[in-house]
Amino acid sequence: MTDPVLQLDYVVVRAGARTVLDVASFRVAPGEIVAVIGPNGAGKTTLLHVAALLRRPDGGAVTILxxxxxxxxxxxxxxxxxxxxxxxLLFDIGALANAAAALRFQGIPRTEAEGRASAWLERFGVGHLTGRRARSLSGGEASRVALARAFAAEPALLLLDEPFSVLDAPTRASLLPMLREQLRETGTAAVLITHDLDEAAAFAERLAVMDAGKIVADGSAPDLIARPPSRRAAELLGVETIVSVEVTHVEGDTARVAILPTGPSLLAANRSGRLFAGQIVTLTLPAGAVRVLNTDERCPPATNCLPGVVREVRPFASGARVVVATPAPVVALAPWGSASAAWSAGDRVVIAFDFTAAHLIAEDC
Amino acid sequence: MNDLSAGFMEAVQLLIGGNAEVWEIVFLSLRVSLFATAVALLLGIPVGAGLALARFPGRSFAVGALYAGMGLPPIVAGLLVSVLLWRNGPFGAAGLLYTPAAMAIAQALIATPIVAGLTLASVSALDPRYRMQLLALGAGRAQTVWWLLREARFPLIAAVVAGFGAVISEVGAAMMVGGNIKGETRVLTTATVLEVSRGHFDTAFALSFVLLGLTYLVTMSLALLQRQPRPHLASR
Structure with missing residues (x-):
């Protein structure tokens, strides 16, 4: 079996009396692309520094290859x-010398190092800048040179600490696919630290969600958003419909629940198999799984339908978020141009979602 | 005012006219000061960089002592070197007192804390993330120090200018350990003092103008090295 490129076991980092990182286990397989997301102060950058062997942990083990x-x-x-x-963080020398830095540190002769670095500058579309001083480059050009420098060393693992957060959206949008393509072509594993859930989901095949120094969720983006392991993870993953419900009846792989305190009954999936009547649990519902219907439309089978009133329509680049007041607020994602995006506040509607989309978390009981 | 203009004219005549004694004084001044500055760079840059990058018990005390050393009065430096090189002193057997070598030692003693202090300030002022980036790129300890010094090269040139400026213009230590011996240890500053004591203000002014011109030439050459390319502001 191939060793992971990175393995953290029971890693603890303290700052005075405060524990800033407490990770029981985190592994990155060869060629795997992982994004680490979380709010400010969650410990993402500390995790990266420990993984990069730039900060020695107070406890635990870091294993590289x-x-x-x-x-x-x-x-x-x-x-x-x-x-x-x-x-x-380019040095005040030429772009080529910057890109060749890691190779020079490995003792590779200048001509060979610069030849290899030059090829990487070409691959990132900045081959024409080899003679330019780093200080004269634009933000996007400097980021490309920094990426070329990172790849030129032919690492087994690339650690990226929000590398595009200072760039404008179009530059970021052009660099992310380019970076992903190079990672795929070279089979390099990567860990991307980011605040941006969309960026993380687009870039990585696996997400690790951090909060208060711990990894609170780890898995594929679609799986985690559809089935967050905890209420807090659901919040951090941007799941907007999070409701406390009471289990009223359990039958096989389904459970009937009631929105608290006196809400209507809903059908949900019983994935854990450990639910029981009377239990208070958290129901999460991804916005993409919710449809907004006219009040006179028929409710499809195996679907929960709840009447409500549109409270507000929040515009986003990807579409509108329609917030519907039922006994609990439910958020639906409506792509621009769809019928659901045309609703406005005060409209009477019915929200509909498949019972398998309603995920129950039993941690709170 | 008359002395000033007469001094200026005499300075021109002394240099253009090829006055051998003046040229000898100029070359000795340059030789001693440049050598002392070179020694100060060799000692001061590693000490300054080490204090900027290393963390050890007593570092604050060492930094404080270094900054105090930047204000070391030349006369005190001269006194220390005199005591060490005195015939009965610890290094008296070397017979260096009243030689250009003794003057260079005293001047190096003055310039080293200046160079080290300004190196410490220059390296400390670098964004600490550059050091982290170097480590992340796999740089060893010596490579890290060398790349950081290169990154701080423009403020370091100011350290060279300050070190050279301090030694070329000092008189107390040069007089004390050199003795202002004609043809042997007479430099521009000590020669100026001598001419003033004789009442030859025009000659003193001439020597002062030569000293100023020399200092300007050397520091200007270093300042030219300090010129940086203008950042590409429009696309930042």
Whole structure:
């Protein structure tokens, strides 16, 4: 079995009396692309610094390609990694010399190092900038040079700390697919730290959600958003419909629940198999699974339908978020141009969602 | 005012006219000061960079002592070197007192804390993330220090200018350990002092103008190295 490129076991980092990182287990397989999301202060950057062997943890083990990191071997192990920080942090020399830096540190002769670095600058579309000084580059150009520098070292793992957060949206949109393509072509594993859930979902095949120094959810983006493991994870994953409900009846893989305090009855999936009548649980519902219907439309089979009133329609780039007041507020995602996006506040509607989309979390009982 | 203009004219005549004694003084001044500055760079840059990058018990005390050393009065430096090189002193056997070597040692003692202090300030002022980036790129300790110094090269040139400026213009230590011996240890500052004591203000002014011109030439050459390309502001 191939060793993970990165493995953190029971890693703890403290800042004074406060624990800023407490990760029981985090592994990245060769070629795997993982995004780490979470709010400010969740410990994302600390996780990256520990993974990059730039900060020694107060407890636990960091293992790179099967070798446990120690103070003695950290410098050698770091050469299997590349890090791209939020700012490109290019040195005040030429773009080519910047891109060749890691290779020069490995003792590779200048001509060979610059030849390899030049090829990477070409791949990131900045081959024409080799003679330019780093300080004269635009933000987008500098980011491309920083990426070329990271790839030139041919790392097994690329660690990215919000590398595009300072760039404008079009530049970011052009760089992300390019970066992903290079990772795929080279089979390089990557960990992307980001605040942006959409960016994380588009970039990575796996999401790790951090909160208060811990990884509170780890899995594929569609799975986590459809079935968050906890209420807090659901909040961090941007699930907008999170409701406390009481289990009233359990039968096989379905459960009937009532929105608290005196709400209507709904059918939900019983995935855990551990639900029982009278239990108070959390129901989560991804916005994409909710449709907004006319009041005279027929409710499809195996579907929960709840009458309500449109409270507001929030416009976003990807579509409108329609907030419907039922006994609990339910949010539906309506793509621009769809009938649902045409609703306005005060309209009487029916919201409909498949019972399998209603996910129950039993942690709160 | 008459002395000033007469001094200026005499300075021109002394240099253009090829006055051998003046040229000898100029070359000795340059030789001693440049050598002292070079020694100060060799000692001061590693000390300053080390204090900027290393964390160890007593570092604050060392930094405080270094900053105090930046204000070391030349006369005190001269006194220390005199005591060390005195015939019965610890290094008296070397016979260096009243030689250009003694003057260079005293001047290096003055310039080293200045260079080290300004190096410490220059390296400390760098964005600490550059150091992290270097480590992340796999740089070893020596490579990290070298790249950081290169990144701080423009403020470091100011350290060279300050070090050279301090030694070329000092008189107390040069007089004390050099003795202002004609043809042997007489430099521009000590020669100026001598001419003033004789009442030859025009000659003193001439030597001062030469000193100013020399300082300007050297520091201007270093300042030219400090010129940076203008950032591409429009696309930032």
């Amino acid at each position: 099967g070798t446990r990191a120690t103070p003695a071997n950290s410098a050698a192990l770091r050469r299997a990694l590349s890090v791209v920080f939020q700012d490109p």
